[in-house]
Amino acid sequence: MATIGPDETPARPADRRGGGAGAVWLREDPERTRRAAPLTRERIVEAAVALLDAHGIGGLTMRRLAERLVVTPTALYWHVKTKDDVLDLALDQIFGEVPLPTSRGEWRDDIRMLTSAWRTEMLRHPWAANLIGRPMLGPNVLSCTEFLQSTLVRGGLTGVRLAVVTRLLANFVIGAALTDATWRQIDDPGARAGARRHITSNPARYPTLAASGHLDESQWVDEDLFVRGIDVILTTPASDRT
Known part of the structure; x- marks a missing residue:
């Protein structure tokens, strides 16, 4: 049997991949390693988002x-000092999941891509829209807002018009996401159809709503209405951009 000198290091069976009999005892326990890992803000935010997704x-x-x-x-x-800290960090994390267009193509296309991705992430995390209105100074929020405004500037908007359209787009995305998420959370697949029947059963009282197809899913799909709404905002006459 070979001996090991004082300056030599024995081979470590645990370093070998795979393994046969007894190898399980030479590998680190993944669960124990996870639990023993130092607590970080990133881990806290990840866990908070998971809890918010599951429980609101x-x-x-x-x-x-x-x-x-x-x-x-x-x-x-x-x-973190308070629950508010956690909520702010979690909300900013959601904005970090919104991919920013990299092509820098036609400015309206970039706005459409950004707002559609923003709405998608808010629908994936339906609690997020309820937190909008808090002071939003996280790096991911500000990066999205910077991209939004710089793209509008590329489209020729400046001054008060830039501020107004920025707010219009942001509020439209938030409102659409909040409304759509609320409908999706109703535990009744026929809720929208029932709302539509309530309108059509009272045509004398709601003649325009009955005629326009309000809440009629067979005519208007939420995604299509959202995209068309963004187009309406973006097609403001150039003469108004002052």
């Missing part, structure tokens, strides 16, 4: 967040 804003508590991370609530406060 009311279902997020610091205690529940700590349980998900397998830490004590006190450990969280080394990284």
Whole structure:
């Protein structure tokens, strides 16, 4: 049997890939490694987004967040001070999932791509729209807003017109996402059809709504209405862009 000198290091079976009998005891336990990993703000935000997706804003508590991370609530406060901190970080994380167009093509196309992606992410995380209105100064939010405004500037908008159209687009995306997400959360597949029947059963009272197809899914798909709405905002006459 070979001996090992004082300056030599023995081979480590755990470094080998695969393994036979007994190899399981020479590999690190992935679950134990995950739990032992240092708590970071990134891990906190990831867990918070998962909780918000599953339970909504009311279902997020610091205690529940700590349980998900397998830490004590006190450990969280080394990284965040309040639940508001967590909500702000989670919301900014959602904006980080919005891909910014890189082609810098026709400016209206870039706006359409940005707003459609923004709406998609807000529908994936339906709690997010309810948090809009908080001071939004996170890096991802500001990057999206910077891209939005710089693209509008490429389209010739300046001054108050730039401010107005920026707000129109942002509010339209948020409102559309909030409305669409609310309908999707109603646990009744016939809810929209029932609302439409309520209108059409009262044509004398709601003649325009009955005639226009309001809430009629067979005529108007949410995605199509959203895209057309963005086009309406973007087709403001150039003479108004002052």
